[in-house]
Amino acid sequence: MAMESVSFNTPIIDLFGIRLPIVAGGLMWLSDANYVAAASRAGVMGFITAASFPELPALRAEIRRCRELCQGGSFGVNVSMLPKLVEGEQTQAVFAAIAEEGVRFVETSGRSPEAYLPMLHSAGIKVLHKVPNLRFAIKAAELGVDAVSIVGAECGGHPGLDLIGSFVQAAWAKSHITLPYLIGGGVGEGSQIAAALAMGASGVVIGTRFLVAEEIWAHADYKRQLIASQPTDTQLCMQSIRNTVRVLRNQTSEAVVALEASMAEVRIEDLLPLVSGKIGRNAYATGDWSQGLLSAGQSLAFVDRIEPVASIVSRLEQELLQALERLHRIAGEPRQSTGSFTTSIRKGL
Structure with missing residues (x-):
């Protein structure tokens, strides 16, 4: 079966204008222009972490550098908000700077983005909101975000209080929200992407797997x-x-x-x-x-070598295609007949 000819077309791919249904989630201190642009050039979505650049001029400079390095590809900015608004917080100013710099995509997390959605949408910015539980995803959908990331208990960073696994959340969300959603938490192998798509997700969000990328500046x-x-x-x-x-x-x-x-x-x-x-x-x-x-x-189960972002993405893609090939064989379709399978991918799983 000519799996290399498969083209993916899920709502997340359409939203971000990327090639593969993968989002490289914001990594505090680490998601800078070098890393995010490498993700963009590899055909996936990445987000600069605004909190890594607490001074607004530095954030603006990083956004401009990222745009140049992306060579026309998509990128966004992650804005992680504290659970409650505190005096002196710069969230409003950060969003204003992002809009002024012409950024088209924002990843939000922490508290509800409701107060900022009118401003962001009026600037033409699409909002991906990250949550640790389906109930928060439902609320975010009601508020009008453009897509959600649901991260399960396996994730690095903040998995929430309920600690529900990614496998459960992936299938659970399908019958409760119509909004495009990503699944994260423990995702680091291409077969998991195939599983997420099969369960109704539009793609996956990956963090830990990318920590060993050459473009990550860490020691x-x-x-x-x-x-x-x-x-x-x-x-x-x-x-x-x-x-x-x-x-x-x-x-x-x-x-x-x-x-x-x-x-x-x-x-x-x-x-x-x-x-x-x-x-x-x-x-x-x-x-x-x-x-x-x-x-x-x-x-961490899948973190095995230091290599460029493009190499990690290529391996994930090959693993995804191999998983789809296994499903194709299990379904008993003739190997010489690839049209129906390819069409189903293009329509979105």
Whole structure:
């Protein structure tokens, strides 16, 4: 079967104008123009993390650099909002800068984007909102976002409080929302993309699998530790303050869990000396992976080498096509007859 001739056309591909149904999710401190543009050139979607550039002139400069490096390809900006609006927060100004720079796509997470949707949509910006549970996806759809990412319990970063797995959420969402949706959390192999499409998703969001990309500026020692790690080498922290995060198991994560267990009532102020984002950024810079809360998901199972983003995407694509070939054989279709299968892909699974 000539699987290399298959062209994909899901709603997410149409929305972003990309070649494959893959979104490279925003990675705090790491998603810069080099990485995002590499994703774009490889035919997938990427987002600069606005929080990695807290000064607006620096964010504007990174957006402009990314646009040049993308060579006409799609890219966006990730805006991760705190659960509640706090005094001095720059979210409104960040969105205004993004709109002024002509960015066409935004990935939001944290609290509801409702207050900013009129401004973003009036600027022609499409909004992908990331949630950890189907119930939040339903709410986001009601608010009028353009697409949602639903990340399961396996994801690195924030999997929410309910810890529902990606496999369940992928199929569950199909009967509850008509909005295009992505599935993330533990996704790092092409066969999982095929499964997500078969269950009704328009694509997948991948984070951990891309952490070892050459274009990620983090130290090689950190990347080598990810390659040496297993899915069991992640740990859940900060559940005591209802801000659960899945990270690489290290001295800091163990200390956080121990502190949480030792106190009857934990406050964020008690954890800040351990969980400050600056500690994690320093770990990326120095390669000392023992310090800081370093987001990592269970797709560490598939992290096996340092290579360019384009090579990772190519491997995912080949694995996806191989999975579709297996399904084709299971369905008992004649190998010489490829038309019906290819057509079904082009219409969107």
